[in-house]
Amino acid sequence: MLNANVKHSFIKVVGEENFEDSKAGRLVYSYDATPNFQSMPDAVVSPRNKQEVAKIVKICNENSIPIVPRGSGTNLCAGTCPTEGGIVLLFKHMNKVIEIDEENLTVTVQPGVITLDMINQVEAKGLFYPPDPSSMKISTIGGNINENSGGLRGLKYGVTRDYVMALEVVLANGDIIRTGGKLAKDVAGYDFTRLFVGSEGTLGIITEATLKLIPMPETKKTMLALYQDIEAAAKSVSKIIANKIIPTTLEFLDQPTLVVVEAHAQIGLPTDVKAVLLIEQDGPPEVVERDMLKMEEICKKEQAISVKVAASDEEAEALRTARRSALSALARLKPTTILEDATVPRSEIAKMVNGINEIAKKYDLNICTFGHAGDGNLHPTCPTDARDHDEMERVEKAFEEIFVKAIELGGTITGEHGVGVMKAPYLELKLGKEGIAAMQAVKNALDPNNIMNPGKVFAKDSRKRVVITK
Amino acid sequence: MLNANVKHSFIKVVGEENFEDSKAGRLVYSYDATPNFQSMPDAVVSPRNKQEVAKIVKICNENSIPIVPRGSGTNLCAGTCPTEGGIVLLFKHMNKVIEIDEENLTVTVQPGVITLDMINQVEAKGLFYPPDPSSMKISTIGGNINENSGGLRGLKYGVTRDYVMALEVVLANGDIIRTGGKLAKDVAGYDFTRLFVGSEGTLGIITEATLKLIPMPETKKTMLALYQDIEAAAKSVSKIIANKIIPTTLEFLDQPTLVVVEAHAQIGLPTDVKAVLLIEQDGPPEVVERDMLKMEEICKKEQAISVKVAASDEEAEALRTARRSALSALARLKPTTILEDATVPRSEIAKMVNGINEIAKKYDLNICTFGHAGDGNLHPTCPTDARDHDEMERVEKAFEEIFVKAIELGGTITGEHGVGVMKAPYLELKLGKEGIAAMQAVKNALDPNNIMNPGKVFAKDSRKRVVITK
Numbered sequence: 001m002l003n004a005n006v007k008h009s010f011i012k013v014v015g016e017e018n019f020e021d022s023k024a025g026r027l028v029y030s031y032d033a034t035p036n037f038q039s040m041p042d043a044v045v046s047p048r049n050k051q052e053v054a055k056i057v058k059i060c061n062e063n064s065i066p067i068v069p070r071g072s073g074t075n076l077c078a079g080t081c082p083t084e085g086g087i088v089l090l091f092k093h094m095n096k097v098i099e100i101d102e103e104n105l106t107v108t109v110q111p112g113v114i115t116l117d118m119i120n121q122v123e124a125k126g127l128f129y130p131p132d133p134s135s136m137k138i139s140t141i142g143g144n145i146n147e148n149s150g151g152l153r154g155l156k157y158g159v160t161r162d163y164v165m166a167l168e169v170v171l172a173n174g175d176i177i178r179t180g181g182k183l184a185k186d187v188a189g190y191d192f193t194r195l196f197v198g199s200e201g202t203l204g205i206i207t208e209a210t211l212k213l214i215p216m217p218e219t220k221k222t223m224l225a226l227y228q229d230i231e232a233a234a235k236s237v238s239k240i241i242a243n244k245i246i247p248t249t250l251e252f253l254d255q256p257t258l259v260v261v262e263a264h265a266q267i268g269l270p271t272d273v274k275a276v277l278l279i280e281q282d283g284p285p286e287v288v289e290r291d292m293l294k295m296e297e298i299c300k301k302e303q304a305i306s307v308k309v310a311a312s313d314e315e316a317e318a319l320r321t322a323r324r325s326a327l328s329a330l331a332r333l334k335p336t337t338i339l340e341d342a343t344v345p346r347s348e349i350a351k352m353v354n355g356i357n358e359i360a361k362k363y364d365l366n367i368c369t370f371g372h373a374g375d376g377n378l379h380p381t382c383p384t385d386a387r388d389h390d391e392m393e394r395v396e397k398a399f400e401e402i403f404v405k406a407i408e409l410g411g412t413i414t415g416e417h418g419v420g421v422m423k424a425p426y427l428e429l430k431l432g433k434e435g436i437a438a439m440q441a442v443k444n445a446l447d448p449n450n451i452m453n454p455g456k457v458f459a460k461d462s463r464k465r466v467v468i469t470k
Numbered sequence: 471m472l473n474a475n476v477k478h479s480f481i482k483v484v485g486e487e488n489f490e491d492s493k494a495g496r497l498v499y500s501y502d503a504t505p506n507f508q509s510m511p512d513a514v515v516s517p518r519n520k521q522e523v524a525k526i527v528k529i530c531n532e533n534s535i536p537i538v539p540r541g542s543g544t545n546l547c548a549g550t551c552p553t554e555g556g557i558v559l560l561f562k563h564m565n566k567v568i569e570i571d572e573e574n575l576t577v578t579v580q581p582g583v584i585t586l587d588m589i590n591q592v593e594a595k596g597l598f599y600p601p602d603p604s605s606m607k608i609s610t611i612g613g614n615i616n617e618n619s620g621g622l623r624g625l626k627y628g629v630t631r632d633y634v635m636a637l638e639v640v641l642a643n644g645d646i647i648r649t650g651g652k653l654a655k656d657v658a659g660y661d662f663t664r665l666f667v668g669s670e671g672t673l674g675i676i677t678e679a680t681l682k683l684i685p686m687p688e689t690k691k692t693m694l695a696l697y698q699d700i701e702a703a704a705k706s707v708s709k710i711i712a713n714k715i716i717p718t719t720l721e722f723l724d725q726p727t728l729v730v731v732e733a734h735a736q737i738g739l740p741t742d743v744k745a746v747l748l749i750e751q752d753g754p755p756e757v758v759e760r761d762m763l764k765m766e767e768i769c770k771k772e773q774a775i776s777v778k779v780a781a782s783d784e785e786a787e788a789l790r791t792a793r794r795s796a797l798s799a800l801a802r803l804k805p806t807t808i809l810e811d812a813t814v815p816r817s818e819i820a821k822m823v824n825g826i827n828e829i830a831k832k833y834d835l836n837i838c839t840f841g842h843a844g845d846g847n848l849h850p851t852c853p854t855d856a857r858d859h860d861e862m863e864r865v866e867k868a869f870e871e872i873f874v875k876a877i878e879l880g881g882t883i884t885g886e887h888g889v890g891v892m893k894a895p896y897l898e899l900k901l902g903k904e905g906i907a908a909m910q911a912v913k914n915a916l917d918p919n920n921i922m923n924p925g926k927v928f929a930k931d932s933r934k935r936v937v938i939t940k
Contacts, residue, residue: 101815101817102712103708103711103712103815103816103817104711104815104816104817105711126714147657148657148661150655154654154655155654158654159654159655161661161664162632171904171908175904175907175908176904177901177902177904177905177908178902178905179905181815181880181881181882182815182816182880183813183814183815183845183846183880183881183882183885184624184625184628184629184816184844184845184846184847184885185620185624185629185813185842185845185846185847185885185886186813186882186884186885187617187618187668187882187884187885187886187887187888187889188882188883188884188889188893188897188900188901189889189897189900189901189905189906189909189927190665190668190669190673190909190912190927191618191631191664191665191667191668191669192905192908192909194631194661194664194665195660195661195664195665195912197661198657198660198661199660199661203660214716215714215715215716216714238573241573241574241575242572242573244596244685244686245685246684246685283757284754284756284757284760286754286756286757287753287754287756287757290754343653343655343656344653345573345574345651345652345653346573346574346652346654347571347573347574372655374654375653375654375655376653376654376655377654377655410651410652410653411651411653412651412653412655412656412657412658413658414656414657414658415653415654415655415656415657416655416657417657418657419657419658419659423658427658427659430658430659431647431658431659432647432648434641434645434646434647435647435648435649435659435662436659437645438641438645438647438662438916439659439660439662441915441916442660442665442912442915442916444915445911445912445914445915446908446911446912457659457660
């Protein structure tokens, strides 16, 4: 609990109406989209501008109060779960698009703006912000930046990191710094812009961001390739890239995922095949046309049993929507859904999918796999029940083996979901003790009192998801 | 001078043949491409592998000996000038292309490989590494990474940072860490890959890098637009982008630069116009054709007095070569050439060029300006004479005003050359005291004994280029 003086200081900064410490009010922010993590904050504070953020941070730094910055809490790594108590810093008021600069192709936003709201505003001007996390209808740009969100278009267009040009950040000592600019080139000092992107709120609080936009592609086409063999699908992915085509989207869904998605979406997806690839290309019409033909040829040569281009925009949109609904469809199966995002080099996808299936069999689990095949970013997903402690133990062991397998294949434990609390115990697999020590040194340098989202990224202990935080 | 024990330790690691401390041997590495900076190292040590690098670093860390990593020393910020003595760590042996991975579109290299050698090898496989610093014939990839080198294709394709996927780095404590991977998506911990890119050797020693490649564009076209008015040229640049065309290259040369380049290259460049734009587009033939026509139209509408597409590859190559030779052509004019790279948002180019010209007039200097107009990265260049102390004082003041002007316009003090020693006194203009303090905290955390290229990035004092280091 906050002491009365501290509470009074917060209220002096943001006003009574933006300070909340009732039990009901705190309960709402005691969890995020991550299953099985819950922990109460001491208060929820909603600043209205960067000056207020700086004042709040100073109070927290002087009193060693943890700060958990939060947009919509859609992350899947318990990154916004207040595991150490302290305050949730809620960006509900700082949710404006500040400027769309059509000459420099940038958009400047406050962190609390909803991703899709921003996208709609820039698209109205013929501009394109490529990162498209599946949660974009409710996620915020601040959250996307803190997690370095990916999405379906990562293969061709990259991830959030590749579109952040400048940041305004409040540091743990209350200093407000600006990084980068509307500049295609800037080497004045270290690349702090990208150090903060994906730092999960552990290094500072982002209060403003300038994002890069690109011209809107002229057209887009969508196709679905069906396979009776997972390896054939994976090989098609590699062959497409080796043929020097970089499609916008190259999504993979295995049969168990397909069955569930079709039951949910009911758009006529085939459920009697072992795997499908959802392939999209965008760009000038001539190029899209040519690439689609070439990819169709490649998929057929690699044993696709059917390749079909969506006949209309509506059909294409239905396919995309179905793919985006994979997680929510899977979440309907069982009370608890454990979704991971182990990622491997593109060339290793078949090995990884086979590896996941073997591990699932070994631990007697139902693991469905879908994901961004083009960038090797897979989402093995296990519908389970947190109350079934025996199964949860097996889930835990299975996912640990999945992480180890990904690392063995040159991959990583998380492609786009972040480390948070959930994957902190596994971080050493990827970085080694030395790598973690170096990152911790940077964390300590910028946040010596460990007030910035403590308990995230770096494991305090080896607690895994089996134990539920009270 | 190194003491005998330390010298013996280095020789034990690399062998007599890779240790050099004769006066002549040290003299060669007492300067780089930066005018007016010279300082003797105590020795030159050439490791053959990462284990040797780690051993050398440990010796240096225990004995507080500065390490200056060096490829070809083509940087323009005195980034490889051993201003604090210590050893030059020369990467002449670690110069191999380790692997070209055609399935994952990556190339893995040692830091000492010559940029163009690597480019030739990947192009032989139909793959493309876009960053093209003007020094690429002799620069090394290690140097490019440490400086985050840019080049002529930055507008469309980005800079070195955008192509580094993974690094192997020896830290100051001798730990060897690996960052990233052959992974389009990876959010396991902080983005150390990009923290090291552009850190100018001040955070660690890069011993291996995996770079992203893309498919080779099918075709390329080049054109030259002539203007009697600098603002018309600048406006054409903005209009091209606002029309949603992102050309590969959008280079600007003012009249004084043109005159010098033509005298040097003799390829029939017009010298009676106020400015030219060298514009290139690459990609599928249909798209290149269409974009070139549209850009021709835009330039004419914006008062270009002539727009001419290069008739042949040879003519295009001659134009590119002429542009690339701008610095060497200007360097022939006077004993000393001061070249800067103040950078502004694209929309501010006309204001910046006019500002430079006013400042040149005020200080009675001849400043020629050329550069990458598409990304706002200008190279105001002053042919002068370091022995003329009066003129050098004026040069110093003029460039300080140029930096201030760039910052005023939302720009930066260096777009692609780096801070090094040269621009360290001006870094505060861009970052503020708070920003520098935060970066220094990170530096101290990773290199507490300050052995990693000390004296670079952060100013020890306000010494500027007027005073020559002995």
